[in-house]
Amino acid sequence: MLFGFLIHIIANLVLKTFPSEDLTAEQLKAYLSDEASTWALVHGLRYVAFVCIAFFAAALFMRTCRTWGLRSTGWGLVGLLGAALHVAIGIITNGIEVFAFMDFGRLSEDPKLFWLVFYLTRVLFTGEIVAWGLLIGGFSAAGWQSSTLPRWLTILGFLSAIGSLACGVFIVSILSDGRAALLAEIASLGCLAWFLITGVLMAFTGAAGSKEDAV
Numbered sequence: 001m002l003f004g005f006l007i008h009i010i011a012n013l014v015l016k017t018f019p020s021e022d023l024t025a026e027q028l029k030a031y032l033s034d035e036a037s038t039w040a041l042v043h044g045l046r047y048v049a050f051v052c053i054a055f056f057a058a059a060l061f062m063r064t065c066r067t068w069g070l071r072s073t074g075w076g077l078v079g080l081l082g083a084a085l086h087v088a089i090g091i092i093t094n095g096i097e098v099f100a101f102m103d104f105g106r107l108s109e110d111p112k113l114f115w116l117v118f119y120l121t122r123v124l125f126t127g128e129i130v131a132w133g134l135l136i137g138g139f140s141a142a143g144w145q146s147s148t149l150p151r152w153l154t155i156l157g158f159l160s161a162i163g164s165l166a167c168g169v170f171i172v173s174i175l176s177d178g179r180a181a182l183l184a185e186i187a188s189l190g191c192l193a194w195f196l197i198t199g200v201l202m203a204f205t206g207a208a209g210s211k212e213d214a215v
Helices: 004-014 025-065 070-101 111-146 151-169 169-177 180-205
Strands: none
Touching: 004 025, 004 180, 025 070, 025 111, 025 180, 070 180, 111 151, 111 169, 111 180, 151 169, 151 180, 169 180
């Protein structure tokens, strides 16, 4: 998960730049041509990040559900479902951006069509946040039931999960940059903090865990 975070930071904050929405068709075509190799690298790295998330979810399931009973295992399965949904939505989002930014279908000839296709990723990104809610909420509940995650970390997880799931309810406001847009930002930051802290915890204590770890 920590490696996936590193990829996310490099891909989204260092390598990636977005075109301006007021570009003409010729300017957009020139931008896509100049940035083609960078975007190919960014989208390739994202697939590596998806693999990291899958391994992280599997390790967290082992930590919280391996020997602690049916109730924690049930919540762990909810966490695995959230991870599967997140990866699935992420792959679809990545595919749409590849289609748009690699200029397949000659989208640069019609900037309005280009941005229409690209804005579909905003809807899907909100779906990713909701999937984060299932992942984090499920594993937080499993960690609470099995006492394999610290109580304060599970509480952070519950709060982040509630905020993430609420993003699905207020998706229209989020997409129109209404008041709920702030909710999406807060929920995203809470989820990222939970992922980072949990990744560090597992890096130091391993995936096996014990009830003493939660003290």
